[in-house]
Amino acid sequence: MKKKCIVIGGGFAGLSSAAFLSSIGYIVQLLEASPKLGGRAYSFLDNKTNTVLDNGQHILMGCYKETLNFLKLIGAEKNLLFQDKLEINFIKENYQLVPLKSIPLFYPLNLLFGMLLFKAVSFANRLKLLKVFLKLPFYSTKRLSRMTVYDWLVKEKQDEQVMEAFWKILAIGALNTNIKNASAKMFVDILKEIFLNGNFAAKIILPKYGLSKTYCEPAKSFIEQNGGNINLSSQVTELVINDTKIEKVVTTEKVYDDFDYVISAIPHFALEKIFADGSIIDNPELSYSSILNIHIGLRENPLTKNFYGLIGSPVHWIFNKGTHLNLVISDADDLIKKDDE
Ligand SMILES: Cc1cc2nc3c(=O)[nH]c(=O)nc-3n(C[C@H](O)[C@H](O)[C@H](O)COP(=O)(O)OP(=O)(O)OC[C@H]3O[C@@H](n4cnc5c(N)ncnc54)[C@H](O)[C@@H]3O)c2cc1C
Known part of the structure; x- marks a missing residue:
């Protein structure tokens, strides 16, 4: 008899858990609160410019062993651009390029x-x-x-x-x-x-396409082809626990009670909402910092490299996406708090 597993969350972590489990014979039910997969790593069509934009540039590195195993499993390795060797081009204040x-x-x-x-x-x-x-x-x-x-x-x-x-x-x-x-x-x-x-x-390692095409769509196909099921717009609101066992998973749509395992692949702040009374998990004192991504459309693109690191600039990285540039500012809380002006 095949074991049944509920995976909560359809970001990188949830999709990879669901893909691995379905590849070894589990019947997987993935529950995702939002209407799309990808969590904090997804792409969308910007209607104004008819361009696919990532919510934020994502780079991977060769040392991301498990992430790369997941992408290989779902057949998404071909959607990645691997550097031949480590190369980062930095731009100094005087626009000098320093590799x-x-x-x-x-x-x-x-x-x-x-x-x-x-x-x-x-x-x-x-x-x-x-x-x-x-x-x-x-x-x-x-x-x-x-x-x-x-x-x-x-x-x-x-x-x-x-x-x-x-x-x-x-x-x-x-x-x-x-x-x-x-x-x-x-x-x-x-x-x-x-x-x-x-x-x-x-x-x-850089994604060749928008993130959703790079890994969300292949992950969805892989999970479904292996007998799994994905429910979007299905937010888990409660876990009914008896002693130490989860007996029911309650979503905005439906109550699930026929499963062997539950995997939580949601960030701790989302888990805290499910256990709003604080009874189950100790709340660690964690704070967050923002990443700001600015997308600039181009008529002409004079840049030759895929990405650049900026020295002495408030912008940390520029990613060259051909039709547009993606400027990345990490640790951007101060900027995010400023008004739009
Ligand atoms: C702008 C930006 C740039 C980044 N750049 C990089 C990078 O270059 N390299 C890198 O390695 N990492 C990067 N990261 C970090 C990376 O995106 C995250 O670490 C990763 O996406 C987290 O995946 P996750 O599955 O753990 O969580 P999430 O992506 O947050 O997925 C959790 C999912 O669970 C869903 N969910 C939440 N609550 C519930 C609920 N109650 N019921 C059902 N579903 C629920 C959410 O909707 C979400 O889809 C970046 C992040 C951002 C935001």
């Missing part, structure tokens, strides 16, 4: 020597940068857990120039948090995943 790229040597020398050629910072600073990367495997997680990224960089003698031209852009991009608030442990863990796991882990 940071892996050079033709064996891993990890290709990355380490690539860093030595990163001309956005002085040679002395490149050596200091290199020193941090050489120490990367040996950092103690325990000590870092008490530090911010900024404290850690100061301790590693990284000066203002290298913070501005390298660390801030990387850390804000990875953590969406100002380096004076962001956790050094989390950042170093991410650096280890990216830089200590071979060439592929450090490659940047």
Whole structure:
């Protein structure tokens, strides 16, 4: 007898759980509150310009092992653009283009020597940068857990120039948090995943199409072809629990009581709404920071690279989408709070 599983939430996490479970014989019922799949990573048609826009640019990296397994499973790997080797082009204040790229040597020398050629910072600073990367495997997680990224960089003698031209852009991009608030442990863990796991882990991967076409549509087809069912506009409002077992899943549409497992693939703030009395989960003290994406339509496009990192600019990244540019500002709470003027 096949086991039945309810998956709550149709973002990346819910779709990947549903796809994996349906591929190994579970009967999956996915419940998504909104009328579309994708959660915080989706695309939509902008009627004014007749252009498909992502809600926000998403990059993946080779080290996203499970995400890539999911995309491969649903046949969406072909919708991704893989870099041949790590290459990030930075633009300095004077519009000078400064590449940071892996050079033709064996891993990890290709990355380490690539860093030595990163001309956005002085040679002395490149050596200091290199020193941090050489120490990367040996950092103690325990000590870092008490530090911010900024404290850690100061301790590693990284000066203002290298913070501005390298660390801030990387850390804000990875953590969406100002380096004076962001956790050094989390950042170093991410650096280890990216830089200590071979060439592929450090490659940047971009979706070729809008996010919905890139992974939501293939995931939906895959789940349905494997006997799963997806209900949109179906918000879970209550979980009826007896002792430690979920007996009913109540949605705005219907009550489900015939299942073996329930997977919650919704963010903690959405889960808190289901357990509004606070009885089931401890509310950790978490705060959020925003990412602002600005889409600029183009008549002509003079840019040749897929994306650029900006040094010393309030805009952190520019993604070149051919018909338009996507400007990304991470940790954008201050801007979001400003009035529209
Ligand atoms: C603008 C932007 C840019 C980003 N860029 C990157 C990037 O470059 N690289 C990267 O790795 N990450 C990036 N992220 C983060 C990434 O998008 C998220 O980590 C990821 O999409 C989260 O997926 P999820 O499935 O965990 O949650 P979500 O995407 O939030 O999905 C949860 C789903 O559950 C549904 N739901 C909520 N409550 C209920 C309920 N009660 N009943 C039923 N359904 C419910 C929601 O409608 C939603 O569809 C970015 C995020 C944003 C917003």
